[in-house]
Amino acid sequence: VVKVSRTRRRTQNRRGEGEKLRGDIVAAATELLEETGSEDAITLRGVARQVGITAPSVYGHFDNVDAIVMAVVGDAFEELEVALADALDDQGDTSSAEARLRAVCRAYLDFARESPQRYRVMFRRHRTGPNAMSAPRPAPDLLGGRAFGLLVDAVGGSADPGGLGHAVTDATVLWVAIHGYASLLDAVPAFPWPEPDDLLDTLIQRLVPRRT
Amino acid sequence: VVKVSRTRRRTQNRRGEGEKLRGDIVAAATELLEETGSEDAITLRGVARQVGITAPSVYGHFDNVDAIVMAVVGDAFEELEVALADALDDQGDTSSAEARLRAVCRAYLDFARESPQRYRVMFRRHRTGPNAMSAPRPAPDLLGGRAFGLLVDAVGGSADPGGLGHAVTDATVLWVAIHGYASLLDAVPAFPWPEPDDLLDTLIQRLVPRRT
DNA sequence: TGTACATCAGTGAACGCGCGTTCACTGATGTAC
DNA sequence: TGTACATCAGTGAACGCGCGTTCACTGATGTAC
Numbered sequence: 001v002v003k004v005s006r007t008r009r010r011t012q013n014r015r016g017e018g019e020k021l022r023g024d025i026v027a028a029a030t031e032l033l034e035e036t037g038s039e040d041a042i043t044l045r046g047v048a049r050q051v052g053i054t055a056p057s058v059y060g061h062f063d064n065v066d067a068i069v070m071a072v073v074g075d076a077f078e079e080l081e082v083a084l085a086d087a088l089d090d091q092g093d094t095s096s097a098e099a100r101l102r103a104v105c106r107a108y109l110d111f112a113r114e115s116p117q118r119y120r121v122m123f124r125r126h127r128t129g130p131n132a133m134s135a136p137r138p139a140p141d142l143l144g145g146r147a148f149g150l151l152v153d154a155v156g157g158s159a160d161p162g163g164l165g166h167a168v169t170d171a172t173v174l175w176v177a178i179h180g181y182a183s184l185l186d187a188v189p190a191f192p193w194p195e196p197d198d199l200l201d202t203l204i205q206r207l208v209p210r211r212t
Numbered sequence: 213v214v215k216v217s218r219t220r221r222r223t224q225n226r227r228g229e230g231e232k233l234r235g236d237i238v239a240a241a242t243e244l245l246e247e248t249g250s251e252d253a254i255t256l257r258g259v260a261r262q263v264g265i266t267a268p269s270v271y272g273h274f275d276n277v278d279a280i281v282m283a284v285v286g287d288a289f290e291e292l293e294v295a296l297a298d299a300l301d302d303q304g305d306t307s308s309a310e311a312r313l314r315a316v317c318r319a320y321l322d323f324a325r326e327s328p329q330r331y332r333v334m335f336r337r338h339r340t341g342p343n344a345m346s347a348p349r350p351a352p353d354l355l356g357g358r359a360f361g362l363l364v365d366a367v368g369g370s371a372d373p374g375g376l377g378h379a380v381t382d383a384t385v386l387w388v389a390i391h392g393y394a395s396l397l398d399a400v401p402a403f404p405w406p407e408p409d410d411l412l413d414t415l416i417q418r419l420v421p422r423r424t
Numbered sequence: 425t426g427t428a429c430a431t432c433a434g435t436g437a438a439c440g441c442g443c444g445t446t447c448a449c450t451g452a453t454g455t456a457c
Numbered sequence: 458t459g460t461a462c463a464t465c466a467g468t469g470a471a472c473g474c475g476c477g478t479t480c481a482c483t484g485a486t487g488t489a490c
Binding site: 012014015016044046055064065 | 442443444445451453
């Protein structure tokens with residue numbers, strides 16, 4: 001373990017800029033999580049060290065370490081949502097509903113593979129804060145609700161309005177499967193996995209019945 | 213936090229019965245995990261307290277706390293395998309291949325729901341030990357290999373021998389989906405889940421193409 | 425049958441460490457007059 | 458334009474805690490003679 005960060009310095013924020021530190025703390029916690037690969041590494045003193053401040057300074061912005069983790073998770077869900085939205089935007093309006101659905105699913109899997117530690121923490125059971133993915137309809141106040149909404153939309157793409165419940169069900173089973181895939185890819189890398197895209201396509205094809 | 217366990221006593225094992233303590237340590241660690249709901253609760257001193265011995269006594273049986281966790285995980289995989297095998301036995305030979313497959317999947321999900329903390333730790337990324345579910349073919353030396361083998365058999369039930377690769381693929385996507393379902397049920401209880409059996413049946417029906 | 429002794433299955437005290445949390449404080453920065 | 462002062466954004470020292478790990482030890486149990 002390298003102690004380089006111990007000597008890190010930082011100039012004090014000016015008056016009225018105290019809120020900057022809050023962002024730095026969350027960023028440091030995120031960095032600590034992704035780099036060490038363990039949620040346990042997110043410790044009040046560890047985060048303070050990473051930011052370059054003393055431990056008590058954290059209390060000005062967070063009540064405890066759980067609040068920091070929840071902020072990390074909140075940011076991660078926002079980032080996931082943006083990633084899914086961007087994937088849809090990249091497809092444009094000319095793409096088929098199938099292509100758009102694949103793009104969303106791929107973006108979801110990519111996010112999980114690129115930030116495996118954050119993804120894992122996002123779907124841990126949390127003691128505090130709103131539960132992730134708590135509502136199928138877009139519920140901006142609930143973590144992951146909007147991301148799930150994008151998935152529902154993509155699944156329901158060309159579905160008739162009467163089939164909305166159908167889209168929610170399809171999105172749920174698809175979410176479950178992709179989440180399982182992402183989790184196991186991370187947890188059991190030694191398993192003889194097929195090509196990632198192949199398995200993802202198989203899941204989509206089988207779980208989302210063609211509407212033709 | 214109750215400290216009742218601090219006063220727990222235990223009579224020393226007789227000569228040659230030192231190995232009994234090993235089992236007690238693993239059992240205590242399992243208990244600690246399921247009751248507190250956190251892997252962090254499995255601590256060398258905590259386990260010793262739970263067993264009723266002093267901390268240094270653990271070193272006679274395990275090198276470190278990771279080794280204890282690996283033993284807990286090993287036992288859990290054995291238990292999972294037995295649960296799946298029992299489910300198949302209960303079905304008998306007269307049942308249809310579909311019924312047998314459903315029984316295995318249901319047993320898997322039941323295990324995860326009844327021991328959520330253990331299940332979670334089974335599929336964490338572990339630093340040491342063999343990786344879980346590392347081989348599709350029955351590989352007794354690999355954690356979960358036999359359990360996966362049972363799933364492959366159940367999926368391949370009435371398949372012709374030429375379709376073995378098919379069965380492995382089907383079992384993989386099914387495992388991925390059921391694992392995702394089990395994980396999310398635990399992590400996001402607030403999500404408006406459909407009836408557990410309904411979603412499980414949907415997954416099986418869609419992911420394992422009928423062989424008729 | 426008795427007894428010395430090796431060994432087994434642990435104990436008890438001690439250590440250094442990083443942690444969360446508290447408390448009084450400090451020094452730069454703006455603001456009122 | 459100058460200056461006293463409140464406030465902001467933190468600091469530095471200290472505390473008690475549970476942890477992993479070490480070390481010398483102890484007392485019951487079996488065994489050799």
